[in-house]
Amino acid sequence: MTSESSSSNDLEGATTPVGFAHHDHDTCVAEGLAAAETRCEEDSLRFTPVRRKVLEILLQEHRALGAYSILDRLREEGFGSQPPVAYRALEFLVAHGLVHKIERLNAFIACAHPGEKHAPAFMICRMCECVAEAQSAPARGALGAAARATGFRIERTVVEAEGVCPTCADKVTKEVPA
Amino acid sequence: MTSESSSSNDLEGATTPVGFAHHDHDTCVAEGLAAAETRCEEDSLRFTPVRRKVLEILLQEHRALGAYSILDRLREEGFGSQPPVAYRALEFLVAHGLVHKIERLNAFIACAHPGEKHAPAFMICRMCECVAEAQSAPARGALGAAARATGFRIERTVVEAEGVCPTCADKVTKEVPA
DNA sequence: GATGAAACGTTATATAATCACACGGAAGAC
């Protein structure tokens, strides 16, 4: 999931999960940062160096990073190296939808659809730990029905699927040939 | 959510979320333990005193308890009081579907539908911290579609909704009358 | 009763997250 150059696939686009397919990764980072800058200017938010760096670190990966991994990289770049530095930046980025927390992993990942209003859902590969973001509509399923039936007011949802990504599934079948 | 006696509501049943409605709580605990015992006998699993106690502790609440809260109660009951004691019991109970982990809270709750095969979904009240379990069918939604489109194989899902339960919603409207 | 696997109790450690305080710089009031 590091820098690659091949935008010849039809799996990308505004509402398509990114992460498993090859794609131009430098563009990923650049666009992510640009989108964040635009967003912050529009809303008069302060996109400070630390916040920008944390987002950049996360955009470099299509996997979730723990707060302390992020902190290590911040240290290398000369930023503060105590936990609150990372956690405060993450709090800001999550609050404004630029980063999501993966609860299952206690880790963080850059949003793949910044700007768009969305209820994210994630697919987490248990083998390579890569994470892809998709859309979810939990209010329109069994959960939504249960909420309406009981009078529960949903404000936020966590939807995370754990399994095996196509790349790892291929590897496995090749290692253990029939 | 402590002991109450009123089974006169139509919100209970195999596939109905429990937790917000009044119900006979002693029965909850007894039935939960009985179901676990049955299950363990059937599958030749060892339902040891520690495991039984942890499940009993969780059944007493319809909220999620952190591992260390559980540990405190184990200590009071004369069991081992070091973290691995609680975590090992929880690992067993989770592995066999008798307890679920609420990822959002890093906490654990007794299964409300033991025995039945199910993909649980949870509604978590951010005010009173009570948790209700419902069914989910994540493979049949936007997430399932995304998984099929990309070739991701879903093995397990985390579905947790955060919001306000009906009881707390009532309280709020009463406290701030128009 | 001997044997091996699983469960337990304990010590220590790793990982994740927050608290509390001091400092400095940007934004608004005057």
Place this chain on the structure above:
DNA sequence: GTCTTCCGTGTGATTATATAACGTTTCATC
């Protein structure tokens, strides 16, 4: 401009959550 206030940052310390490692006990099986 200067003052004041708020917000973000850097740091040390602490709390909360989770696992590693090791020896002992318990149980099922032979």
